[in-house]
Amino acid sequence: xxxxxxxxxxxxxxxxxxxxxxxxxxxxxxxxxxxxxxxxxxxxxxxxxxxxxxxxxxxxxxxxxxxxxxxxxxxxxxxxxxxxxxxxxxxxxxxxxxxxxxxxxxxxxxxxxxxxxxxxxxxxxxxxxxxxxxxxxxxxxxxxxxxxxxxxxxxxxxxxxxxxxxxxxxxxxxxxxxxxxxxxxxxxxxxxxxxxxxxxxxxxxxxxxxxxxxxxxxxxxxxxxxxxxxxxxxxxxxxxxxxxxxxxxxxxxxxxxxxxxxxxxxxxxxxxxxxxxxxxxxxxxx
Amino acid sequence: xxxxxxxxxxxxxxxxxxxxxxxxxxxxxxxxxxxxxxxxxxxxxxxxxxxxxxxxxxxxxxxxxxxxxxxxxxxxxxxxxxxxxxxxxxxxxxxxxxxxxxxxxxxxxxxxxxxxxxxxxxxxxxxxxxxxxxxxxxxxxxxxxxxxxxxxxxxxxxxxxxxxxxxxxxxxxxxxxxxxxxxxxxxxxxxxxxxxxxxxxxxxxxxxxxxxxxxxxxxxxxxxxxxxxxxxxxxxxxxxxxxxxxxxxxxxxxxxxxxxxxxxxxxxxxxxxxxxxxxxxxxxxxxxxxxxxxxxxxxxxxxxxxxxxxxxxxxxxxxx
Numbered sequence: 001x002x003x004x005x006x007x008x009x010x011x012x013x014x015x016x017x018x019x020x021x022x023x024x025x026x027x028x029x030x031x032x033x034x035x036x037x038x039x040x041x042x043x044x045x046x047x048x049x050x051x052x053x054x055x056x057x058x059x060x061x062x063x064x065x066x067x068x069x070x071x072x073x074x075x076x077x078x079x080x081x082x083x084x085x086x087x088x089x090x091x092x093x094x095x096x097x098x099x100x101x102x103x104x105x106x107x108x109x110x111x112x113x114x115x116x117x118x119x120x121x122x123x124x125x126x127x128x129x130x131x132x133x134x135x136x137x138x139x140x141x142x143x144x145x146x147x148x149x150x151x152x153x154x155x156x157x158x159x160x161x162x163x164x165x166x167x168x169x170x171x172x173x174x175x176x177x178x179x180x181x182x183x184x185x186x187x188x189x190x191x192x193x194x195x196x197x198x199x200x201x202x203x204x205x206x207x208x209x210x211x212x213x214x215x216x217x218x219x220x221x222x223x224x225x226x227x228x229x230x231x232x233x234x235x236x237x238x239x240x241x242x243x244x245x246x247x248x249x250x251x252x253x254x255x256x257x258x259x260x261x262x263x264x265x266x267x268x269x270x271x272x273x274x275x276x277x278x279x280x281x282x283x284x285x286x
Numbered sequence: 287x288x289x290x291x292x293x294x295x296x297x298x299x300x301x302x303x304x305x306x307x308x309x310x311x312x313x314x315x316x317x318x319x320x321x322x323x324x325x326x327x328x329x330x331x332x333x334x335x336x337x338x339x340x341x342x343x344x345x346x347x348x349x350x351x352x353x354x355x356x357x358x359x360x361x362x363x364x365x366x367x368x369x370x371x372x373x374x375x376x377x378x379x380x381x382x383x384x385x386x387x388x389x390x391x392x393x394x395x396x397x398x399x400x401x402x403x404x405x406x407x408x409x410x411x412x413x414x415x416x417x418x419x420x421x422x423x424x425x426x427x428x429x430x431x432x433x434x435x436x437x438x439x440x441x442x443x444x445x446x447x448x449x450x451x452x453x454x455x456x457x458x459x460x461x462x463x464x465x466x467x468x469x470x471x472x473x474x475x476x477x478x479x480x481x482x483x484x485x486x487x488x489x490x491x492x493x494x495x496x497x498x499x500x501x502x503x504x505x506x507x508x509x510x511x512x513x514x515x516x517x518x519x520x521x522x523x524x525x526x527x528x529x530x531x532x533x534x535x536x537x538x539x540x541x542x543x544x545x546x547x548x549x550x551x552x553x554x555x556x557x558x559x560x561x562x563x564x565x566x567x568x569x570x571x572x573x574x575x576x577x578x579x580x581x582x583x584x585x586x587x588x589x590x591x592x593x594x595x596x597x598x599x600x601x602x603x604x605x606x
Contacts, residue, residue, distance in 0.1 A: 094399075096570070096571055096574055098524060098570060099570030099574070102563050102567030102570065106564035106567060107564065224404060227400050258415040258422075261415075262411050268404055269405065272400065
């Protein structure tokens, strides 16, 4: 039972880590916490579900592109001008991005024909880990979550775009001086953050049921876990998400479904009290 | 000069008491006005704590819920009178606010705000987990004071309590304590440099806000006669936080106008209820960008600009 709980926890944590990484990545580069990532990702996942009759790959690409375009567009046309005008006021951007999340959730509710969806993927079989049966789709979900983290770190170190967002996060003025189009980098990173939100929501829809409310839950958790992990710290976010996944899993076993969320939020609250700046602290230097 | 300066503050209780006349109209309109007043209380609490004392707190639905659910639990498990239920609800909510401040006092600004935001998410989950007593998402009904006193009398009582609470807050911010609250909001280091124990005053602000918000919550459940975790979820908290911002955080009348907007707009647009989320989201963004000082000051400026275009200042000067 312990191993089963641990595996389930790592899978939930892996999915949760995607929106968390999205929030952390965007904060690390832009200095603002975008609350709307998971609701935008949920909109993308609903788009994928709607287009599934046209083939799995086109549907996934459509969901991915929708999330990226919304994230990029919002950053480019709404948030960038605001950053320019008002700086990185966390409270201001909390309200603005909460407003964006509310609009996107409202659109998801009204635009799609069903409030609850389940994304059917082809069955790939079952894998046995020390006698515990695990759906291979779940293994793929967690593998993708970890791979994305590694790919992001690899891109940051090896590509020009990756280096430009590191430079932007470390020294904004210098990045501008050397000719980096800071606003484009912000928008690009915001779009990528929303893609991470999409992948998280997509796998949630594959493994469980996805609703507008689940999107909000991913939103709350993505945002709060990103803060608890160390605001803007991608590794901290990932570790926190995995811990919280395990907490959700074991709380479900021991306390029952109703107390699962209570246990999770009590622990998150306790961490914020003990370590107000998060488990690993902030990675952003400006 | 003093009377002129204090006129808005002196007039406020009368402005707030005037809708008591809706008791002669009765029916649903009267009910909506009473419901509006329950949010006016919360709006002024948010104004006092967030905007006047500068404390990042988003957990208004949590303090409100504690006041309301104390009444529910006491009514279901004991024979305590409704008046005592309301009083205990307010006191327990004040205790929660105090404990929250004491436990998060190490966290500053945004982080403390996020801890309170977590509280606003946690309390509805706790209510859902305790569904045998609280009714969870389906809700629970109580024999509220509206049934015991009659809906007209309880409507008047809600208005009376709102007037008293708002008058108290308006009085408080003009006392020495209120001025210290404002100083802490503007520059806590300066306040401490002048020998003010900011910890003590912040604790006081949280206690007062918790007490009044809990009282508002207790009045709420007695007015509606039922409550569920959905009524006091995190969106309620964000809406309450948004009330003074929408009306104007800089005006004494801001929370009043903000509450009217938040409660009456859904009533006016009930035919497009399914799109209200979108409307709310849009209003959050538009107000933050175009009306950062709220509707009152924003509209005032707009009218002043329009008026100066219609009657240019030079013309005004010549005519006089």
